Amino acid sequence: MAPVIQIVGYKNSGKTTLITRLAKLFNGINLRVAVIKHDLHGFDADREGTDSFRHREAGAAAAAITSPWRTAIFEERETRLPELIEHFASYDLILVEGFKQENYPKMVLLRSAEDEPLIRELQQVCAVVQKEADFPVDEVGPRRFQRDEIEPIAEYIRQTWL
Structure with a gap:
């Protein structure tokens, strides 16, 4: 698995x-x-006028389109995070954007000191990525990174989970 x-x-x-920056970096080392x-x-990821859009518009509960390079599946239902994770189990790493209340290791992004309470509200916070270097930092707690420290963040992920 x-x-x-979670980000x-x-x-x-x-x-x-x-x-996107982490994905590009990891892709560069063949992960x-x-x-x-x-x-x-x-959201609507399918464009109006495409065949798959027309299939869904006609009432299909699911539609798929595939080529030798890409596959897209559209379903008219919510898919739970564990099911999506299971689908991607063969990959080297799964990065999840959002789903704050799910119970996976989280990197919390802070825009300013006002966002700090989010760290205590969530479960499994393993790291904090902050925009500003000058707002107060709790010395005890999760690992801290600055927003532009992409390589150290990637190395932390590699050493901890890969």
Whole structure:
């Protein structure tokens, strides 16, 4: 089973940016990374006018499209995180964006000192990634990183979970 690391924080805290930078770095050392993103607001990843969009619009409860390079599956249902993780079990690492209340190791992104209470509200916080170097830091607690310390963050993940 691939290790799972959650990247959590409030809106616009830099979760997607951190994940894309980590994925690029890990890809560069031949690690296969799967990313699962939680979107509370709903989304539509299929474009209007495509065949798969037309299939779903016609009432199909699920639609898949595949090529020699890519597969996409669209289902008209919510998929729970454990099921998604199981689907990606053969990858080297699974990075999860969001799902704050799930019980996996978490890296919490902070925009400012006002976000600090989030660290105590969540379970399994293993690290904190903060935007500003000058806001107060609790000396006891999870490992701390600055936002741009991508290589040290990646090394921490490698040494701890890979």
